[in-house]
Amino acid sequence: MRAFQVTEFDTPPVLQDVPKPEAGKGEVLLRIEACGLNFADLLMVKGTYQERPPLPFTLGMEVSGTVVAQGEGVTSPEIGDRVAVFGGNGGLAEFGTFPANLCVTLPDEMPFEHAAAFQVAYSTSHVALDYRAQLQPGETLLVLGAAGGVGLTAVELGKLMGAKVIAAARGADKLEVCRQAGADHVINTRSEDLREAVKSLGGADVVYDPVGGDLFTAALRACKPEARVLTIGFASGSVPQIAANHLLVKNINVIGFYWGGYLRFKPQVLTDSLKQLSQWYAQGKLHPHISHTLPLDQASDGLELLRSRRSTGKVVITP
Structure with a gap:
């Protein structure tokens, strides 16, 4: 599969072919439909963000997609479910594995692009x-x-x-x-x-x-x-x-x-927030603003939009 990866800190990420991952214990494998870019992605490229994954790693913090496989012990979400997840990295790829307990099932009326622009x-x-x-x-x-x-x-x-x-x-x-x-x-x-x-x-x-x-x-x-x-x-x-x-x-x-930080020491705060936000979205009270939607091979262009401050709202990549 294709993945947009950081291979060395403070050098441009590259799109390359990597093995398709397999869901481990407590994980699901997603076919990634959309990934929202964040300013923090720029810091991760430099190696100056709070989280510093070992090299090489795939960029992309927040994703939406379809569950295509479950790892050991996973019963929910089910195969075929549409979900969003904040994974910290791994979103700028065609497939990715993420903790099942962090996945949020999407409302039927929420498109993948909105879901990828929503959580963070x-x-x-x-x-x-x-x-x-x-x-x-x-x-x-x-x-x-x-x-x-x-x-x-x-x-x-x-x-x-x-x-x-x-x-x-x-x-x-x-x-x-x-x-x-x-x-x-x-x-x-x-x-x-x-x-x-x-x-x-x-x-x-x-x-x-x-x-x-x-x-x-x-x-x-x-x-x-x-x-x-x-x-x-x-x-x-x-x-x-x-x-x-x-x-x-x-x-x-x-x-x-x-x-x-709340993912580690008080995840209920985020769970409660996302529940309220999903309700407001379903009621038509929230309207995610996406200024650019780009394919995976233009992920570098998406990051440049953030770096140069030429975007408004969110930039979304659709693998």
């Missing part, structure tokens, strides 16, 4: 906003990097949860995507002063930040008293240093959040 982005934002920051109706939510894969879901979910949403992104086209996702106000970080723009709108109760760098600092200074700042990631490439006196003066909380 939506659940990251849902768990961050609901479980960690405890966003309340009527509060003001500032979303940085708001047109990106997770940022756009934070805009959509924030609005669904009753917040006033301020979306910050680079360029008019991306801001229009944010408006369509429900943003009440938009800020062009390419041409506007983020701190002053947010303060003119009354300040932020919750900040959702997958960007880091100077935008984190500006957002922190635009917070209301008792605000909560969620650190989701550092797409800018710069990890900000926090001036603790700013936290003290305004009684601000800075909250770290790594979605994948």
Whole structure:
């Protein structure tokens, strides 16, 4: 089968022929129909992500597909079931093996492409906003990097949860995507002063930040008293240093959040989140935004769309 693999860290991944895997104990073999790309895939190529699989490994964190074989001890999901799974890697291939207990059965109305764009982005934002920051109706939510894969879901979910949403992104086209996702106000970080723009709108109760760098600092200074700042990631490439006196003066909380960590120490948090999100999807309340759908032999192009920030929402690869 074909697989898009990292053979050396910090060198371009390659599409190559590898043996088709067999489902081991507690695993299922999936025919992979779609794989959502994430910024973390770029970090995995460099070898700088929190998880560092042994070389060589197949990229692709979140997949959807059809169960074609069960390993020892597996009774569910059944052969023929349509499922999605966050496997951490292995998704950019024609087939892959994944733990059966992590597979989520798809609603009939959810296409594979939506399923591959759904788990990480939506659940990251849902768990961050609901479980960690405890966003309340009527509060003001500032979303940085708001047109990106997770940022756009934070805009959509924030609005669904009753917040006033301020979306910050680079360029008019991306801001229009944010408006369509429900943003009440938009800020062009390419041409506007983020701190002053947010303060003119009354300040932020919750900040959702997958960007880091100077935008984190500006957002922190635009917070209301008792605000909560969620650190989701550092797409800018710069990890900000926090001036603790700013936290003290305004009684601000800075909250770290790594979605994948809950798989190890509190998986029920993610299970509950995905259950709620699936219900909202089935009710027509969530609308995954996919800007590009590409075949497996264009996976490099998909990663470049993320690297150059030319995508909005998600990029999906269909093996």
